Amino acid sequence: MKSATTAQYDLIRGIWRENPVLIHLLGLCPALAVTNTVANSLAMGLATFFVLMGSSLLVSTFKRFIPHEVRISAYILIIATFVTIADLVLAAVVPEIHKALGAFIALIVVNCMILGRQEAFASKRPVSRAALDATGTGIGFLIAMLMMGSVRELLGNGTLLGYSVFGAGFEPWIIMILPPGGFLTLGVFLLAMGWWRGRTEGAQARVRRWPHGVATRRAA
Amino acid sequence: MSDPRFELTASPHLKGGATTRRIMWSVTGSLVPIVAAAAYFFGLSALLVIAAATAGAVLTERVFGTPGSLGDGSAAITGVLLGLCLPAGMPMWMAFLGGAFGIGFGKLIFGGLGQNVFNPALLGRAFLQAAFPTAITTWPAAGGSFTQLRGDNFALPLMRASSDAVTEATPLGLMKFEATSTPVGDLFMGSTAGSVGETAALLILLGGAYLAIKRYLDWRIPVAIFVTVAALSGILTAIDSTYPGPLFMLFSGGLMLGAVYMATDPVTSPVTRRGAWIFGVGVGALVVVIRVWGGLPEGVMYAILLMNAMVPFINQATQPRVFGRSGDGMVTA
Amino acid sequence: MTIRGAPAWRLVTTLAAAGGMAGLLIVVVFEWAEPRIEAHRAAVLAAAIDNVLASPAHYDTLYVVDGALRETPPEGVLERDLERVFLGYDESDVPVGFAVTGGEPGYQDIIQLIFGYDPGSGEVVGMEVLESKETPGLGDKIEKDAEFVAEFDGVQTPLVGVKQGAGQGDPSEVDMITGATISSRTVIAIINNRLEELGPLLDTYPATVKR
Amino acid sequence: MILRSGFRHGVHPADSKHLTENVPIRRMGFPTEVVLPLRQHAGKPARVLVARGDKVERGDKIAAADGFISAPVHASATGTVAGVELWPHPDGSMAEVVRVTVERYSPQIPRPRLVPRWEGLSPEEVVKAVQEAGVVGLGGAAFPTHVKLSPPPDADVELLIVNGAECEPYLTTDHRTMAEYPERVHFGTRVMMQCLGVDRAVIGVEKNKPDAIDVLTATIPDDLDITILPLTVKYPQGAEKMLIKAITGREVPSGKLPMHVGVIVQNAGSIATIAEVFETGLPLVERIVTVTGPGVKRPSNLVVPVGSKLRDVLDFCGGLTDDVTEVLFGGPMMGAPQTDLDVPIIKGTTGVVVLTRAETERHPVYPCIHCGRCLDACPVFLNPQLLGSLAQVGRYEEMEASHLADCMVCGACSYVCPSNIPLSQMFSLGKAALQKMATKVA
Amino acid sequence: MSDLFWILISAMVVNNFTLALFLGLCPFMGVSARVATALRMGAANIFVMVITSLTAWVLNTFVLTYAPYLRLISFIVVIASLVQIVEMTIKKLSPTLFRELGIFLPLITTNCAILGLAIFQTNRGYGLLEGLAFAVGAGLGLALALVLMASIRQQTELSDLPGLARNMGLVLIVAASLSMAFMGFAGLLSS
Structure with a gap:
């Protein structure tokens, strides 16, 4: 590929401009399911980071040996291996968190973000660039997870990483740690970004497109 | 050549019937007796809760809505309706938050009046139910003096309510968890525990009848709901008499308020007449299912919200048969 | 930049190699992790049994096979496929009660719990x-409300759930949690149902009858 | 055949006919100039036969039918052709007209019969005579009558419906015609029945014209099977398909003509005109027009020479009040607004309605609240709510898929819309846009 | 029997895969613009779920007892290959059915809902019939969520949306509302 991206760009791209969760809406399943506390978000983010990094390195290293026809299967095989490892390690080292994340660790396998980076980047670039890209994307994912996790834990439990923020009298918004809260938090993030983009790129005038020539007066 | 005296507008040049504004404000007006009844049964607290919810809805509409959209009255209706389906002892900040949520995420995000999918008042209530399950299921008993507060209405924002009010189980709660029925007469007059506005079945029916006669609401929806609920619960009682009977089902909980004022919101109910029947039957069936087999004692709010979600689909599925065409749109003969 | 148009044997060998490598890696990690996971699982179970039987000195694992309790699992059946109960003993080897697990759908999903049962009383x-x-x-609150959990220490079976404050002082009454009636009831139902199933077995188990 | 009385949906606007319903038809004097557009009928415009300076007499053919679906135009007054030129047309465009300066003090005398006597003519000759007389439907659409009189041989027409519904508010043209000239209505019916070879006719009259119903019933000829059918008052009963549905219970298939269900519909005014041309021997040179509305000082039913300018007609009725805002050709539901008082009254002008500020006050538009009133109003069972939202985002193809073509722009949906959304206007624009697209493709 | 029914209902509405467990979000966001497409996607999903459930049961019962740590890899590989084979079979046997459903099959294969189904089924120790009930319930639930979302989106397309809601934010808010509405089913058929 003769793209003109610099190493620096490869690193920072995934963090914000092409944030996998907030921009591309990839990997939503873990981003919504396990972000009810900061600790869970962190664990999930790190596990995903580990899998992404491992598979990117491996795929990039062995890209010459993987025939085009079976590349997806090979990628999935590699990813699944790392996920299984992550699963086992978490279960052995931090069983409490492993229990909280439940099946969602295994589901990292089908996180489109990871497969997407292999297909779009690692399989075409040198190992060093692949590592940078994986770092950027992984951090971007982690940031998104932590944003979700902090908002949801803060409002849903009144705590951050388990430490009380609002004091004892706080009435937690339980919805935030329930499923609707996940959708809601991400939805609000996306709305905020839509609002921000509208501000910076000049909001399209919010005019209803009445057909040309229809004389109307909107309710004042 | 053309004469400046004359306007050039498209036909038709006559205008008949109600206006959206009049419909909305009539609905609001018909809620006044219900609010009064709420104040009679639950005292000052009821008014505080209703006022807080209305303030939340109206302020949100004012700040984020299209300029001047307050005038159509729909935000006020949302606020009052939300207030009517909350318990009287609820902290005012929660009611306010519910109103703001309902209007913000239930209506303005879709583009304002007429374009929302879910009933904003009920969405606000569903939010409160999911966020503050304890506060919203703490039912103060009806009666007592007007000035006596029924709970911690003045809890500081974000802070827990200190609960020392006299609470009582709702008729539905009694039925669900203790298999005790409440006399239908009490339900009809409203002297039972429950949300501030849903206890007075009589007044709600009168308001609904007024609106139906004025054709400001589609009578098919409440009728379909009542008939479905009565029929299903009748069948269930016939099979096993421990199930609650039709009269109890009809007059307990939020069914009256929901069927008359929430399910009939034209924006979030089907536009076709056949759709209205389907919608009503669906709400009725879901109410019975949730009340009888669900984990919650009350299901009207969820039943209506679920059917709201179905409305776009129902609308598509019940397009009218065009004149001179068979049902599938083909030209007849 | 992957290879295109590779012959079939290349495809198969690549996948086989990748699969082999993956298998190898996983097995290595598994060998390392397995004992730790098992140890943790055992520790959790032991702690739970410890909790519900008020710290017995030691406990036996019993298997429910063909409607009888046995001390050893039958041959050829995996241990995790069998239904187990645990019998705890105090310092003087007197049985103090069974720890029984059970699960049923609660408000959201299945509630799994373990409870201690003294067939003697x-x-x-x-x-x-x-x-x-x-x-x-x-x-x-069924797990976090200490008051609710404490009610299950010394309550006569079959349990009866009552609204808070509405009880008549009957020894089989359990005050349910206000606002979480379904969850409370499920807990009670699980215990009652499990005892209905296993009660006769437990009540007639030799080790306890002996006492 | 079942005679029923009703169609589903529709609206009930206040009929406002009290202004003129009891005012006898008067004759308006000849104006100083008549303006005769070559396009006064549906179909191809007529071919002009005269040139500037030509002398014409009342009843002279000044333009000939150009093809089968076309009709000739006759001079409505004796005078001199002042020009063949472009002139404001009631449809809002500029159209070719023949302008005739009326000879002052001309007796405008009856001339030797231009239309042959009816007795003894074969159906084909009657059709020919009707075409030559320039008779078109006077109900508004101005479809050439002779076309309706000659159905294709395979069509099995068994019933003639005379449309006396006149469902548009304010208008009383057909009402007065039926009440004052019942014989003409019956005679015209006889001519049509004979031409079409049908032996049954139904005259459908809305119940708000009891005098017309009584007079018509009293004068039914003994030898004809004519039924006078009172209809409940509802708009748009006068629409062909609605009337057929209301009277026979049959639905005309979408895109097809009434003759597919064995029916021909003719407007009562046109029927009377057929009778009139055979009676007087003069072609169609004048018509009955209701000039009414709160903006007219002296609301009247007038016999007006075709081509009279709006200004002259209004002056004859005492002029306009001060708060006039709109002048319409046709009724308030479907009528076309006029801004130029020089437009001529043409054959298809059923009435002139002048509205004042009170009736035309503009209402603010609110968003659609999905109340479904438009669905209840639409006589052809469309979903105006859906069509309207599609129109607002310009999705004309999807409107077509939702059967926009079946919309007859009756305006019932706009009339009932509580949010004042200009539905029918958007539909006519949508139709125009689709037509444009279709011609572009073709 | 009632157990199977509970499993089905629970997977369908109480713990709806999409709205309560966040599984299958990719099609929920991606293939929910048109009702017709959503219906076909939903049907294809039910189909694949049933295959998955059967596969997982076979693997769990006969193969993985001896090597549980290979569960993830074998699930992924076997399910993907099976779906591929089914896809080719359908293509051969019924081109019409393939046109209707086939194009969705590859999309579904690498979908969290499918793998999630297999894993949940394993974790909960479901037998063959229970697994099938679970698969059908989950599939119906996914289809329901998908169709609801699609019909709502088709309506909001015609709306005068505020600028900030023109991206997927609105879809997520709708999903949150649906999720809240589905909370009404909590505790259904329990006790």
Whole structure:
């Protein structure tokens, strides 16, 4: 590929401009399911980071040996291996968190973000660039997870990483740690970004497109 | 050549019937007796809760809505309706938050009046139910003096309510968890525990009848709901008499308020007449299912919200048969 | 920059190699992790049994096979496929009660719990929720509300759930949690149903009858 | 055949006919100039036969039919052709007209019969005579009558419906015609029945014209099977398909003509005109027009020479009040607004309605609240709510898929819309846009 | 029997895969613009779920007892290959059916809902019939969520949306509302 991206760009791209969760809406399943506390978000983010990094390195290293026809299967095989490892390690080292994340660790396998980076980047670039890209994307994912996790834990439990923020009298918004809260938090993030983009790129005038020539007066 | 005296507008040049504004404000007006009844049964607290919810809805509409959209009255209706389906002892900040949520995420995000999918008042209530399950299921008993507060209405924002009010189980709660029925007469007059506005079945029916006669609401929806609920619960009682009977089902909980004022919101109910029947039957069936087999004692709010979600689909599925065409749109003969 | 148009044998060997490598890696990690996971699982179970039977000196694992309790699992059946109960003993090797697990659908999903049962007195002597997804702050009081959990220490079976404060002082009454009636009832139902199934077995188990 | 009385949906606007319903038809004097557009009928415009300076007499053919679906135009007054030129047309465009300066003090005398006597003519000759007389439907659409009189041989027409519904508010043209000239209505019916070879006719009259119903019933000829059918008052009963549905219970298939269900519909005014041309021997040179509305000082039913300018007609009725805002050709539901008082009254002008500020006050538009009133109003069972939202985002193809073509722009949906959304206007624009697209493709 | 029914209902509405467990979000966001497409996607999903459930049961019962740590890899590989084979079979046997459903099959294969189904089924120790009930319930639930979302989106397309809601934010808010509405089913058929 003769793209003109610099190493620096490869690193920072995934963090914000092409944030996998907030921009591309990839990997939503873990981003919504396990972000009810900061600790869970962190664990999930790190596990995903580990899998992404491992598979990117491996795929990039062995890209010459993987025939085009079976590349997806090979990628999935590699990813699944790392996920299984992550699963086992978490279960052995931090069983409490492993229990909280439940099946969602295994589901990292089908996180489109990871497969997407292999297909779009690692399989075409040198190992060093692949590592940078994986770092950027992984951090971007982690940031998104932590944003979700902090908002949801803060409002849903009144705590951050388990430490009380609002004091004892706080009435937690339980919805935030329930499923609707996940959708809601991400939805609000996306709305905020839509609002921000509208501000910076000049909001399209919010005019209803009445057909040309229809004389109307909107309710004042 | 053309004469400046004359306007050039498209036909038709006559205008008949109600206006959206009049419909909305009539609905609001018909809620006044219900609010009064709420104040009679639950005292000052009821008014505080209703006022807080209305303030939340109206302020949100004012700040984020299209300029001047307050005038159509729909935000006020949302606020009052939300207030009517909350318990009287609820902290005012929660009611306010519910109103703001309902209007913000239930209506303005879709583009304002007429374009929302879910009933904003009920969405606000569903939010409160999911966020503050304890506060919203703490039912103060009806009666007592007007000035006596029924709970911690003045809890500081974000802070827990200190609960020392006299609470009582709702008729539905009694039925669900203790298999005790409440006399239908009490339900009809409203002297039972429950949300501030849903206890007075009589007044709600009168308001609904007024609106139906004025054709400001589609009578098919409440009728379909009542008939479905009565029929299903009748069948269930016939099979096993421990199930609650039709009269109890009809007059307990939020069914009256929901069927008359929430399910009939034209924006979030089907536009076709056949759709209205389907919608009503669906709400009725879901109410019975949730009340009888669900984990919650009350299901009207969820039943209506679920059917709201179905409305776009129902609308598509019940397009009218065009004149001179068979049902599938083909030209007849 | 992957290879295109590779011959079939290349495809197969690549996948086989990748599969082999993956298998190898996983096995290595598994060998390392397995004992730790098992140890943790055992520790959790032991702690739970410890909790519901008020710290027995030691306990036996019994297997329910063909409607009888046996001390050893039958040949050829995996241990995890069998239904197990645990019998605890005090320092002087006197049985103090059984720890029984059970699960049923609660408000959100299945509630899994373990409870201690003393066949001698017919009382439940402890209860601990192992797994639940009940509503935080409401339904999850079944595990977090110490008052509720404490009610299961010394209550006559079959249990009867009553509204808080509405009880008549009957020894089989359990005060349910206000606002989380479904979850509370499920806990009670699980215990009652399990005892209905296993009660006769437990009541007639030789080790306890001997006492 | 079942005679029923009703169609589903529709609206009930206040009929406002009290202004003129009891005012006898008067004759308006000849104006100083008449303006005769070559396009006064549906179909191809007529071919002009005269040139500037030509002398014409009342009843002279000044333009000939150009093809089968076309009709000739006759001079409505004796005078001199002042020009063949472009002139404001009631449809809002500029159209070719023949302008005739009326000879002052001309007796405008009856001339030797231009239309042959009816007795003894074969159906084909009657059709020919009707075409030559320039008779078109006077109900508004101005479809050439002779076309309706000659159905294709395979069509099995068994019933003639005379449309006396006149469902548009304010208008009383047909009402007065039926009440004052019942014989003409019956005679015209006889001519049509004979031409079409049908032996049954139904005259459908809305119940708000009891005098017309009584007079018509009293004068039915003994030898004809004519039924006078009172209809409940509802708009748009006068629409062909609605009337057929209301009277026979049959639905005309979408895109097809009434003759597919064995029916021909003719407007009562046109029927009377057929009778009139055979009676007087003069072609169609004048018509009955209701000039009414709160903006007219002296609301009247007038016999007006075709081509009279709006200004002259209004002056004859005492002029306009001060708060006039709109002048319409046709009724208030479907009528076309006029801004130029020089437009001529043409054959298809059923009435002139002048509205004042009170009736035309503009209402603010609110968003659609999905109340479903438009669905209840639409006589052809469309979903105006859906069509309207599609129109607002310009999705004309999807409107077509939702059967926009079946919309007859009756305006019932706009009339009932509580949010004042200009539905029918958007539909006519949508139709125009689709037509444009279709011609572009073709 | 009632157990199977509970499993089905629970997977369908109480713990709806999409709205309560966040599984299958990719099609929920991606293939929910048109009702017709959503219906076909939903049907294809039910189909694949049933295959998955059967596969997982076979693997769990006969193969993985001896090597549980290979569960993830074998699930992924076997399910993907099976779906591929089914896809080719359908293509051969019924081109019409393939046109209707086939194009969705590859999309579904690498979908969290499918793998999630297999894993949940394993974790909960479901037998063959229970697994099938679970698969059908989950599939119906996914289809329901998908169709609801699609019909709502088709309506909001015609709306005068505020600028900030023109991206997927609105879809997520709708999903949150649906999720809240589905909370009404909590505790259904329990006790």
